[in-house]
Amino acid sequence: MFNIKKLTILTLSSALLIGPVLTVQADEYDTKIQQQTEKISNLEGEQQAAQNTLIALETQISQIEAEIAETSAKKVKEEERLNEINLEIADLKVAIEKRNKQLEEQARNVQVNQTGNNILEAVLTADSLNEALGRAMAVTTIVNANNEIIETQKEDQEQLEKLSEEAQQRLATIEAQAKVLAEKEENLTATRLDQQVAINELQGMIATEKKQKEKFEKQKQEAIKRREAELKAIAEEKARAAAAQAAYEKEEAARAKAAAEAQVVVQEETSNNNTVTNSSDNAVVSDTPQQPATPTPPPASSGWGMPVSNVSVSSRFSWRTDPFGSGASELHNGIDMVGSSGTPIFASKAGTVVQASYDPSAGNHVIIDHGDGYYTYYMHLSSFAVSAGQSVGQGTTVGGMGTTGSSTGVHLHFAIATGIWSGFIDPGPLLGI
CATH class of the missing domain: 1.10.287 (Helix Hairpins)
Structure with a gap:
């Protein structure tokens, strides 16, 4: 009991x-x-x-x-x-x-x-x-x-x-x-x-x-x-x-x-x-x-490197008023990073250069195909350090910072897209800035 x-x-x-x-x-x-x-x-x-x-x-x-x-x-x-x-x-x-x-x-x-x-x-x-x-x-x-x-x-x-x-x-x-x-x-x-x-x-x-x-x-x-x-x-x-x-x-x-x-x-x-x-x-x-x-x-992993040594952002990916006085609203499809003329610009990831030429708007520019569905753009360069068809590694110098094309001052316009001049996305989250 x-x-x-x-x-x-x-x-x-x-x-x-x-x-x-x-x-x-x-x-x-x-x-x-x-x-x-x-x-x-x-x-x-x-x-x-x-x-x-x-x-x-x-x-x-x-x-x-x-x-x-x-x-x-x-x-x-x-x-x-x-x-x-x-x-x-x-x-x-x-x-x-x-x-x-x-x-x-x-x-x-x-x-x-x-x-x-x-x-x-x-x-x-x-x-x-x-x-x-x-x-x-x-x-x-x-x-x-x-x-x-x-x-x-x-x-x-x-x-x-x-x-x-x-x-x-x-x-x-x-x-x-x-x-x-x-x-x-x-x-x-x-x-x-x-x-x-x-x-x-x-x-x-x-x-x-x-x-x-x-x-x-x-x-x-x-x-x-x-x-x-x-x-x-x-x-x-x-x-x-x-x-x-x-x-x-x-x-x-x-x-x-x-x-x-x-x-x-x-x-x-x-x-x-x-x-x-x-x-x-x-x-x-x-x-x-x-x-x-x-x-x-x-685990945290990015795979994207900064295109410049010292990052100083002057304009982000956003809708804004045309800086050339038209008053129209336009999509700023990248991130502007300011610096001095000739500042080295680096490839954010490894890939193949598909364009290294001049455009009235983008000025001297380089486009790199990274083979993973993404392309990076480097605009308004003062000079080129690569040419079309060239394979580059992450950190390779692609040119110098400048103000060619439609530009209000010396800076790099850095952009990421899913196509050639199409499908632009905000680079900020990928770069962590």
Whole structure:
């Protein structure tokens, strides 16, 4: 009887102890999962705020670019006006030169012919008063004309100075406006790059927290499975204990009826107690929960190398406003990395050069087929170090950084695609930037 009671008590104790322990473990995972969910939610909120800030910056940059385009248009008009002024100045110089020659000629005539005495003689030798008056009026007209020429000469010289000053002022105004806009765009671009770095960092943090949450969720499911298995085992032990108790009670009743069979009952009881004891020992062993195996993270491998030694990103793979002032939205199908002219450019992976030529937009460019469905593009090069058909290894120099083609400054436009001039994808995740 002792062994059966021992089994019953042990089984009930296991049910009371293991059940709450497993429930607590599941609750702990629920708490951890909830904490991870809150972390992810907070990070996603920060990411959205950063994204909104980035959108606002993009809007400001678009406005500045529109102002730059407008200022460029004004500059063209002012340059056209400046050209007109220069033509007027040239015409005035010609007119002034002609008048100077005319005045010099008249002065020379007066000096050579002694015009003053001739005029007096012409008046005195006139046959009549009317003729004398006419000769005098003619002389006056000539003098007045000379005076008008001198006055016009003076006015034209003043106008020349005024137009020249006006042209200088217009030019200075345009240069000042262009400088202010360029500084604004530079500052906003730097801020945008910082914002994009912050967003990338948040994305990395969100990915890490999501992986941690997935880990907790997996551990929770494993704990639930263990709890269900343990509870099933406990239920089986309870059923076996109840059956043993019923058998014992039946044997006690039979003993009261037949004392003659007492020895047989004792033997059966001894046999049953041994069986119960073994079952109790097995139950104790089964109470120990199994710990889940620690998941092994997958190996990290990229296979893509940086095309430059020092990475300084000025523009990423994204939709943006045309930097040449058209105002249209276009897909920037690669990553721009700035540096100095001639900076060595390296092959990101091993492959075969399929193009090494010039294009009005891409400038000097190299395209490499890597044989795995991917092509890499290296644009705006200053020079070539490889040729079409050449096999290159990862890190082979393909050329020097430049600003050929449609380019606003020295930089490398690096792109990855699944075809020749088609199927462009974002190189950032592959490069890890």
